[in-house]
Amino acid sequence: MKSRWQRILAGIGVGVLALVAAAGAWVLFQVRAYDASVERVYDVPVPQQVVRSTDPAVLERGDHLARSLGSCANSECHGSNLAGGHPLQLGPLGTVIGPNITPGPGSAAAAYSDGELVRLIQHGIKRDGRSVQFMPCHEFGWMPGPEVMAIVSYVRSVPPVDQTSGKSSLGTLAKVLDRTGQVTVDVARKIDHTRPTDAPITPEPTAAYGAYLARGCGTCHGQGLSGGRIPGAPASMATPANLTPDSTGLEKWTFDDFSKVLDTGIRPDGRKLSPDMPYENLSKTNLLERRALWAYLRSLPPRPFGNR
Ligand code: HEC
Structure with missing residues (x-):
């Protein structure tokens, strides 16, 4: 006859196996859904009146x-x-x-x-x-x-x-x-394929134009721009920083500090940022775009680091 402990252990074993099987089935389900979705053929027409410029x-x-x-x-x-x-x-x-x-x-x-x-x-x-x-x-x-x-x-x-x-x-x-x-x-x-494309916006050194330019920052710095680890990113990837005017973010930074980081990747404390921050392309932004980005970052509510 099995002892009480043997029965408890066997019970736990069955429970663990069931959990592993459930997790495996869940992963399989997600992978199947992904594979089916990338096979989907979208019914979005190719724009016809497209005229390339040589100006x-x-x-x-x-x-x-x-x-x-x-x-x-x-x-x-x-x-x-x-x-x-x-x-x-x-x-x-x-x-x-x-x-x-x-x-x-x-x-x-x-x-x-x-x-x-x-x-x-x-x-x-x-x-x-x-x-x-x-x-x-x-x-x-x-x-x-x-x-x-x-x-x-x-x-x-x-x-x-x-x-x-x-x-x-x-x-x-x-x-x-x-x-x-x-x-x-x-x-x-x-992507919402029925959305209207944005109306042309005049480049100006304002927070409104900065918000427009900053749309791509959120992928790494999070939608609230307060930084934090990107889920699933390899451990070797640097953690995106908090860009809001909080004490854990850019509170003490000046426009010149910001502009220098975009040019050189060097922070006010002298540390060089990892190339995971795409300053290779952000260094190509012009003065007006930087002023606009900075005006937008300054207009954000301060948020503590993390929570993305
Ligand atoms: C591909 C991911 C990615 C994108 C896109 C990105 N960043 Fe970053 N950024 C990072 C990472 C990672 C760091 C931290 C690097 C480190 O600590 O070495 C960083 C750091 C910074 C810093 C330095 C902050 C500090 O305290 O050191 C600033 C400023 C910054 N990013 C601004 C921006 C702006 C503005 C945009 C959009 C125009 C942007 N980033 C887009 C990944 C990104």
């Missing part, structure tokens, strides 16, 4: 956007010459490689029409009608039409580079965190 002023604007806030021409995105970026190792989330998007052979964008490129940027939808994975269209796809056209016109004007890029790979964790809303990988699912 030098428009190309210059596109170049500026691609290097600064659009961050296309970033070494970890599509590379400074747009011929493909360095693989971004995201630990258990996977490896992301921004492909070659020059007009050359081996380019992921060469087969796209201009209208299809506009749809990709605004809706996160690839040529085949499925969602792009990882490309953060939800962070800049709201840009007004003329800004998107400036980027597309610029991308089409760069010298072609004949280079084939490696393929991104995705870990199970990335799929699960996407489904639970902690990271965005299945980009088109997170």
Whole structure:
């Protein structure tokens, strides 16, 4: 006959097994839901009246956007010459490689029409009608039409580079965190495809224009910009800082401190920030954009560090 303890232990064993099985079934369910969602073909029409510009002023604007806030021409995105970026190792989330998007052979964008490129940027939808994975269209796809056209016109004007890029790979964790809303990988699912695109906004050194420019900061610094660890991010990734005017944030900072961080990655205390803070592209922002970003950060309610 089994002792009382043997029966209790056997009971616990069965309980643990049931929990492990339930957790496994839950993960499997999330992965299946993810896989089904990225197979979905979206019924979002390709814009027809798309006219690319060759006006030098428009190309210059596109170049500026691609290097600064659009961050296309970033070494970890599509590379400074747009011929493909360095693989971004995201630990258990996977490896992301921004492909070659020059007009050359081996380019992921060469087969796209201009209208299809506009749809990709605004809706996160690839040529085949499925969602792009990882490309953060939800962070800049709201840009007004003329800004998107400036980027597309610029991308089409760069010298072609004949280079084939490696393929991104995705870990199970990335799929699960996407489904639970902690990271965005299945980009088109997170975009409201019926939303109107933003009206053009006049660049001014105001908090209103700063709020517009700061939309992409929230992915890392959190929606309230109070910083904290990004869920699922590898332990090697630096923790995004608190950008609100709190004592655990930028309370004591001046505009010059802020501008210097964007230029050099060096904080007022002399510490150099990790390259996980994208100052490579933020250093390309101009004075007016910095003044606007700073006016916006100063207008935020102070929040303690964390809570994202
Ligand atoms: C890809 C993720 C990412 C994005 C996007 C991003 N940041 Fe950061 N940022 C970081 C990380 C990580 C740190 C902390 C780096 C460290 O401690 O070495 C940081 C630090 C900073 C700091 C320094 C704060 C301090 O106390 O040291 C400032 C200022 C800042 N970011 C501003 C911005 C602004 C403004 C934007 C948007 C225009 C932005 N960041 C977008 C990741 C990001």
